[in-house]
Amino acid sequence: MKLFIGNKAYSSWSLRGWLACKLSGLPFEEAVVPLYDEAWEKRREGDEFAPSSGKVPILWDGDDIVVWDSLAIVEYLNEKTGNEKFWPTDPAARAMARSMAAEMHSSFAALRREHSMNIRQIYDAVPPSEAVKQDLARLMQLWAQARARHGGQGDFLFGPFGAADVMFAPVVTRLITYQLPVARFAEAYMHAIIAHPWMQEWIGGAQAEDWVIDRFEVPPQVA
16 A cells, blocks of 8 residues: 655644554555645646645555545555454444544544644644634544543543544644644543554654645744
8 A cells, every 4th residue: 555645744634544544454655745845736746646636645555446535545544454443343433433533534624724734833722712712622522522421531532533533633743833722531531542553653754854835834823
């Protein structure tokens, strides 16, 4: 398999696709494609990117199977590994985990828009907008319910690291980068995500990158 991803410092969706590949346990090659450089538009027209219209991540499994969109990559790899590594075995926990992953995929627009991922920075805290406060409240609600109902003795949302954590991991980096307010219980979960060996590997790769995209390097402004 070959996974095309964007800059590790900035590309939250790439992180999700990459974590999914790591969780699968299957060997894969990663290809980092610098986002928005002078060759970006031409590169997006290449055959390897054509099915996704140039978006990353995009996963090729051989020469004929191509999967793009992080949640689709999660589901493809879940099937490929026998439906055993990504989702909880308990039906109630699995239903909740899938619902949370889908909500993460489609929601939290204010948090995404106003606090883009930049894994190399920690900015001074600035009070979030009302829209972001609403996103944060919903995020805390989801995490609290997952941990209380299905977290068990594990450190992650549903006990062991799984697909739901894959989907929320980039959000954890945003909360840290912008020092956004979170409930006290969430701090332990955030620490578990950041301390995970795969996250440490990704963060190390981000720190080693030379690329800087100015629009993602703007600190938050006081409203």
